[in-house]
Amino acid sequence: MPRETIQIPRRIESLSILPYEGELDTELEPKIPDNDLRRLYKTMLSSRKFDERCLLLQRIGKIGTYGPTKGQEAASLGPMYAIGNDDWFVPSFRETAAMLWRGWPMSKILLWWGGNEIGASPPEGVNDLPICVPVASQCQYAMGIAWGCKLRQDGAVCVAFVGDGGTSEGDFHEALNFAAVYQAPLVMVVQNNQWAISIPRERQTRSKTIAQKAIAYGMDGFQVDGNDILAMIVATQEAVEKARNGGGPTLIEAQTYRLGMHTTADDPTKYRSEEEVKKWEPRDPLPRFRKYLKSKKLLDDKVEKVIEEEIDGLLEQAIAEYDQYEKDPYYMFKGMYAEMTPALRRQMAELREYVEGGESSEKPRGSYSRVL
Amino acid sequence: MAELTMVQALNLAMKEAMREDPNVLMLGQDVGQDEGVFRVTEGLLREFGPQRCIDTPLAEAAIIGGAIGLCYKGFRPICELQFDGFSYQAFHQIEGHARRARTRTMGRYTCPLVVRIPYGGGIRAIEHHSEGPEATYAHLPGLHVVLPSGPRNARALLREAIFSPDPVIFFEPKALYRAFREEVPDEPETMPIGKARVAREGKDITLVSYGASLRQTMEAAEELLDEHDIDAEVIDLLSLSPLDDEMIQQSIRKTGRGVVIHESPRHCGVGAEVVARVVEESLLYLEAPIKRVTGFDTTIPFFANEMAYLPDAGRVVKAALETVRF
Ligand SMILES: Cc1ncc(C[n+]2csc(CCOP(=O)(O)OP(=O)(O)O)c2C)c(N)n1
Numbered sequence: 214m215p216r217e218t219i220q221i222p223r224r225i226e227s228l229s230i231l232p233y234e235g236e237l238d239t240e241l242e243p244k245i246p247d248n249d250l251r252r253l254y255k256t257m258l259s260s261r262k263f264d265e266r267c268l269l270l271q272r273i274g275k276i277g278t279y280g281p282t283k284g285q286e287a288a289s290l291g292p293m294y295a296i297g298n299d300d301w302f303v304p305s306f307r308e309t310a311a312m313l314w315r316g317w318p319m320s321k322i323l324l325w326w327g328g329n330e331i332g333a334s335p336p337e338g339v340n341d342l343p344i345c346v347p348v349a350s351q352c353q354y355a356m357g358i359a360w361g362c363k364l365r366q367d368g369a370v371c372v373a374f375v376g377d378g379g380t381s382e383g384d385f386h387e388a389l390n391f392a393a394v395y396q397a398p399l400v401m402v403v404q405n406n407q408w409a410i411s412i413p414r415e416r417q418t419r420s421k422t423i424a425q426k427a428i429a430y431g432m433d434g435f436q437v438d439g440n441d442i443l444a445m446i447v448a449t450q451e452a453v454e455k456a457r458n459g460g461g462p463t464l465i466e467a468q469t470y471r472l473g474m475h476t477t478a479d480d481p482t483k484y485r486s487e488e489e490v491k492k493w494e495p496r497d498p499l500p501r502f503r504k505y506l507k508s509k510k511l512l513d514d515k516v517e518k519v520i521e522e523e524i525d526g527l528l529e530q531a532i533a534e535y536d537q538y539e540k541d542p543y544y545m546f547k548g549m550y551a552e553m554t555p556a557l558r559r560q561m562a563e564l565r566e567y568v569e570g571g572e573s574s575e576k577p578r579g580s581y582s583r584v585l
Numbered sequence: 586m587a588e589l590t591m592v593q594a595l596n597l598a599m600k601e602a603m604r605e606d607p608n609v610l611m612l613g614q615d616v617g618q619d620e621g622v623f624r625v626t627e628g629l630l631r632e633f634g635p636q637r638c639i640d641t642p643l644a645e646a647a648i649i650g651g652a653i654g655l656c657y658k659g660f661r662p663i664c665e666l667q668f669d670g671f672s673y674q675a676f677h678q679i680e681g682h683a684r685r686a687r688t689r690t691m692g693r694y695t696c697p698l699v700v701r702i703p704y705g706g707g708i709r710a711i712e713h714h715s716e717g718p719e720a721t722y723a724h725l726p727g728l729h730v731v732l733p734s735g736p737r738n739a740r741a742l743l744r745e746a747i748f749s750p751d752p753v754i755f756f757e758p759k760a761l762y763r764a765f766r767e768e769v770p771d772e773p774e775t776m777p778i779g780k781a782r783v784a785r786e787g788k789d790i791t792l793v794s795y796g797a798s799l800r801q802t803m804e805a806a807e808e809l810l811d812e813h814d815i816d817a818e819v820i821d822l823l824s825l826s827p828l829d830d831e832m833i834q835q836s837i838r839k840t841g842r843g844v845v846i847h848e849s850p851r852h853c854g855v856g857a858e859v860v861a862r863v864v865e866e867s868l869l870y871l872e873a874p875i876k877r878v879t880g881f882d883t884t885i886p887f888f889a890n891e892m893a894y895l896p897d898a899g900r901v902v903k904a905a906l907e908t909v910r911f
Pocket residue numbers: 307346347348349375376377378379380404406408409410471475614643645667671674
């Protein structure tokens with residue numbers, strides 16, 4: 214026929230399991246061991262409390278600008294439950310809950326926001342990349358990692374994160390295209406928190422969903438309730454299993470909401486209404502999950518108190534470690550190449566002489582004396 | 586005359602240009618309702634509406650690439666990129682098209698666009714938010730590269746950039762955005778791109794700098810006079826491409842000594858170009874080798890250590906003394 218509708222062999226599904234009002238659909242409920250459910254809850258709560266503390270630490274100038282993740286804990290944590298330590302995790306910058314699950318010490322995350330390179334050095338034992346600031350650029354190396362997993366045939370997969378704003382960058386599209394062309398085991402999770410600083414989702418893209426962008430690349434797309442930890446786990450588990458079995462990449466759109474400001478440098482009252490935030494508050498992933506655990510008798514006041522105290526202790530310890538961290542102004546030279554170039558060696562000596570006062574120089578002075 | 590910060594002065598220059606010429610557009614991420622992450626576009630959406638103050642999706646290459654097309658349609662776009670570290674996302678459009686449009690179409694199409702880029706360190710920002718990419722852009726023929734040092738010259742140079750027939754990379758030193766106020770005349774003012782400025786007259790040594798480093802340089806000049814009886818001349822480059830050769834050579838010929846100060850890396854930096862030109866043209870006037878006080882040839886460290894990287898007045902004084910005592 215000269216003119217007819219082309220059938221596209223992909224469709225977009227959506228998934229939500231945990232109710233924020235009404236009853237749980239038990240048919241969709243995944244079987245997750247009680248201990249794991251408690252651990253997930255503890256991580257989510259840790260992330261929330263860490264976030265609250267960081268806002269305070271920023272206010273007193275102890276750390277720099279901070280980007281809170283309040284409201285998005287389930288969207289980043291759920292996918293982590295679906296992968297193991299041999300798999301790869303590529304964050305953007307709003308995946309604190311996921312990082313805590315993977316074993317990033319709180320002190321390390323604090324050190325990152327406090328302006329120290331050590332905060333970007335991943336802990337041993339997991340295949341994780343650090344926080345990535347240039348929006349969507351991480352999609353490309355995530356795709357490369359997944360591609361490498363396929364070339365190595367080691368059975369590993371890569372789960373990566375990007376924001377709704379990030380889906381406008383070329384890097385996002387190029388990465389998905391490559392991933393699909395090479396059938397790389399990549400799970401790309403878009404944390405659609407409805408805003409990219411002041412730009413709402415509707416003005417970021419005319420697509421009805423972000424998930425549907427997958428169709429154009431020839432991969433599956435899944436729109437998931439990102440404030441529902443169970444739905445995020447189930448969706449990612451399916452995508453991971455498919456990827457491991459040679460089924461290629463998946464795009465998961467996690468529908469969530471940035472309950473806080475973009476960063477502490479941002480004033481959201483300039484561009485969004487209080488009513489909108491209020492509308493999303495009942496869908497907050499933390500009380501939703503808590504309610505579920507309580508209904509399963511996995512949480513009671515006593516257990517909650519124990520968890521809270523444990524987290525508070527960890528936070529205090531992390532801040533103490535942060536305070537004790539000794540920064541090294543010479544790391545910039547030493548960390549640059551496998552071996553320092555002659556120029557770097559000269560420049561490091563130049564700085565050292567200036568800061569510490571060599572034979573010929575006068576006393577340490579200026580801003581450098583503040584450095585030490 | 587009003588006392589303005591650099592943010593306010595830049596804002597004024599854009600408003601003036603947009604009032605005068607309906608072809609002037611403002612585009613970028615969060616430049617509308619949010620009025621820019623540094624609030625430089627304050628009031629533009631209100632006054633000129635969403636057709637002229639345009640919030641774009643998050644894609645630097647599309648902002649610049651699109652602006653190139655808008656130029657071909659007769660507009661004069663001002664593009665705001667949010668931070669220095671994200672100008673690279675648009676690099677292929679700037680390199681491959683904006684700077685070449687005039688040459689390759691033999692003038693049929695030109696690119697009178699301005700790319701405004703918040704520049705440099707010293708504000709305790711996270712990774713990729715404190716970069717010094719000016720030499721990278723100054724290395725590309727076909728671009729003008731401007732880097733003001735205060736509210737008044739920022740306003741005059743931005744106006745010049747907006748009405749320039751060629752593409753201008755306009756770096757705005759973040760550390761100076763709200764650092765001080767300056768009297769700015771009521772009437773629009775321009776300054777030619779390619780002209781430097783004598784920020785302080787002196788006879789013993791020439792200190793060449795630009796942008797935020799100019800403050801440390803001026804501080805050093807005061808200290809040199811107060812404590813060492815050395816009368817330094819300070820040249821504020823303002824324009825990095827083209828460079829004001831004449832002023833640099835004249836000053837160096839007068840003083841016979843020089844130090845170049847900038848916060849970006851030393852290797853292949855603007856300082857290297859200044860020294861090379863002096864050596865080519867004025868070698869026999871020199872009493873001592875010219876020194877460079879710059880950021881090191883490293884990535885600028887995360888902010889806990891950034892002050893160790895950024896030149897301070899003490900490093901400038903030290904280099905000046907070594908030059909004078911050579
Ligand atoms: C390439 C690039 N451009 C601009 C920025 C500045 N910036 C940081 S976050 C952000 C918005 C990101 O929105 P989204 O992808 O939805 O992630 P969210 O912040 O909502 O988590 C912008 C514009 C950046 N970090 N990187």
